[in-house]
Amino acid sequence: MSSIKIRTKRLDGNTQIRTLISHPMEHGRNKDKTTNQLIPAHFIQVLTVKHNGKIAVTCNMGAGVSKDPYFAFLLKDGNPGDEIVIDWTDNLGNKDSEKHTIS
Amino acid sequence: MKLNRRTFLKTSISLSAAGLALLESQPAAAEWSATDFAPVAFDQTLKQITKGKPVVETAKINLEIPEIAENGALVPVTVTSSLTDIKTISLIAEQNPVPLALQLNISPGIEPFLSARLKLASSSFVFAIAEADTVCYIVKKKVKVTIGGCGG
Numbered sequence: 001m002s003s004i005k006i007r008t009k010r011l012d013g014n015t016q017i018r019t020l021i022s023h024p025m026e027h028g029r030n031k032d033k034t035t036n037q038l039i040p041a042h043f044i045q046v047l048t049v050k051h052n053g054k055i056a057v058t059c060n061m062g063a064g065v066s067k068d069p070y071f072a073f074l075l076k077d078g079n080p081g082d083e084i085v086i087d088w089t090d091n092l093g094n095k096d097s098e099k100h101t102i103s
Numbered sequence: 104m105k106l107n108r109r110t111f112l113k114t115s116i117s118l119s120a121a122g123l124a125l126l127e128s129q130p131a132a133a134e135w136s137a138t139d140f141a142p143v144a145f146d147q148t149l150k151q152i153t154k155g156k157p158v159v160e161t162a163k164i165n166l167e168i169p170e171i172a173e174n175g176a177l178v179p180v181t182v183t184s185s186l187t188d189i190k191t192i193s194l195i196a197e198q199n200p201v202p203l204a205l206q207l208n209i210s211p212g213i214e215p216f217l218s219a220r221l222k223l224a225s226s227s228f229v230f231a232i233a234e235a236d237t238v239c240y241i242v243k244k245k246v247k248v249t250i251g252g253c254g255g
Contacts, residue, residue, distance in 0.1 A: 065221060
């Protein structure tokens with residue numbers, strides 16, 4: 001199952017994109033309670049949203065974003081049937097991508 | 104592999120062409136930079152984000168964030184703006200070990216609107232900085248955190 005959930009909604013000629021990603025977003029200063037070792041940093045660095053293949057949003061982030069990050073963006077126009085692709089890359093090189101069609 | 108001068112030139116040309124193509128395909132995307140997201144003092148992060156441009160406080164950016172956050176691990180924040188010429192929006196938490204939380208690049212295809220959830224280590228000011236061509240617009244809001252978001 002993909003780690004990304006996408007919802008879109010048409011709002012006064014714009015399209016609101018909401019996304020929820022499941023990711024630990026560890027900043028590397030938390031300790032594992034059982035082993036008492038530091039949990040290594042593991043966070044999303046870049047999030048991109050493509051609208052019909054064209055990059056609409058690039059969002060760089062650090063570990064100051066909450067666990068299981070939620071984002072909302074507002075796309076100018078956007079029509080039913082348009083394709084939205086969201087992908088992320090984290091500091092360990094993991095990637096994920098999800099497609100969504102505006103309804 | 105035998106590498107004489109001719110093949111070396113050919114490969115270097117094709118490599119640089121590939122590099123150019125890669126650059127052209129993503130002109131607007133600013134790279135993730137480790138210096139921006141470094142665990143440094145707030146003042147230094149502010150300098151790096153504003154890039155020496157004059158900083159202007161404005162009422163045209165609306166930063167919605169709760170005044171009292173019960174849980175610092177999850178603070179909802181929404182930034183909207185009526186400014187049209189901004190290129191990036193950055194969110195900075197003054198007291199966080201890594202002050203810069205996120206940076207959104209505004210492409211022509213999107214409205215200056217962003218909603219996200221941040222971690223706040225302790226009660227501090229949260230800044231939203233919008234970078235335009237010649238100036239940086241800034242708004243700040245004080246957030247009181249009753250439980251810290253860093254350190255479990």
